[in-house]
Amino acid sequence: MSKKVLVVDDSPLIHNLIKRAVERSGNIVCGDAKNGKEGLELYRKLLPDVTFMDINMPVMDGLEAASKIREINNAAVIIMLTAVGDEETIKKASALGVNAFLNKPFDDYKLISALANI
């Protein structure tokens, strides 16, 4: 069964790359948001199976958005996307109980594998 995926990232490039890989793998991108605040609103509305969430974004960052999504649905599946994989960032994201990390740059194989392993 295909999964509904929400993409939250401030880069249109990342949106396009994820959309292409997700659709090739037989899943569906049900929505995309360019910051954490928009992502949170779309999460409430769409209730996706998986959310790809960037960390460094304007307005509301991905860590805060992930935390608020957890308040809505403690079982939400969140895959963090990050260019900054330093210990402190990983520690903060792990404390939120995110399901996986995907370091940028990623290729289609890594992204589809992360999606399949959830």
Place this chain on the structure above:
Amino acid sequence: MPVNIFEPFVKSLSAIFEEMAGIEVKLESTVNSEYEEIAALGVVSVINFHGKIKGRVLLDMAPNLAITIAQNLMSEQFDDERDSMVLATVSEMNNIICGKAMVPINNELGLKLWMSPPYVFTGTDTMICISKIPSASFIYYTRYGKVKLNIAFEREN
């Protein structure tokens, strides 16, 4: 500026160009300066940093190089460096270069750096006015045009 601050950015640029876009870069020259103005090569992305030190990293590349990278990543044809996807590509590339560089800086030097989301603009020979912080520019040659990495950091007041 200490080597252990700018070296991670320099290493990251070469690695990310190869990994993301399949483009080899060769260092052509290095310039240390205190000027407040930089003449742009074409497409420029800037990221600001704060933490125990503050600064900025400017990634500037020739229009043809920016277009080629976007084409390599998206498998689509682009004709104009002002196309939103070309601008997004340069912006995200700078984001990834800086993100990768921040890992050793934060883990090994404990500088607790965080970076702003990138901004991007275009304009060949546009003069970019920047705050007067001593900076180092690394100019690279690629078969599609030049790319410049300008790095500037100073202590937080």
